[in-house]
Amino acid sequence: MCSGSPCASCKLLRRRCTKDCIFAPFFPADEPHKFTIVHKVFGASMSRITQLLLELLAQQQGNAVSSLVYEANDRMRDPVYGCVGAISFMQNQVSQLQMQLAVA
């Protein structure tokens, strides 16, 4: 997947980016912030993320990376609740809308 320059993951982790690098398709060199955030939230080794991707079908890996980037961004924004804060907020919103609908 890497041609010439290393992907954002290999660059940050100072690794040789080989043609079968599992991160390369999802963390291109021109979007370094995506990997920086995931790396910051999910730990230094990224071994768990690698394992997670390897356990998925190829066509699921892109969505898995997107959801991990989303989670990591939310955890950076809100270190206490992360994206669980959004879930809790929306659960309240759904309850209120359901109540309003019952009245109307």
Place this chain on the structure above:
Amino acid sequence: MCSGSPCASCKLLRRRCTKDCIFAPFFPADEPHKFTIVHKVFGASMSRITQLLLELLAQQQGNAVSSLVYEANDRMRDPVYGCVGAISFMQNQVSQLQMQLAVA
């Protein structure tokens, strides 16, 4: 925080559980599954979680651990979308309810 037996984290990581163990208040020995899941999802060293907790006020740490356990559980249940799947589902639910309310 530890008295006698080590907390669930120190037991799993085979560490000495000292009285200032940051995990002990949140991962008691009688709830080993809570730590097992967080450990599985957030990586082997848990260094990022330790750092996250240390950056928070003491009164925020319990909520942060709860949200991490929630996220980790959701990622185990749904390795592709994790709790972002729930967010996406609820966003649709909110849109539909808002539409229904506009009609009613």
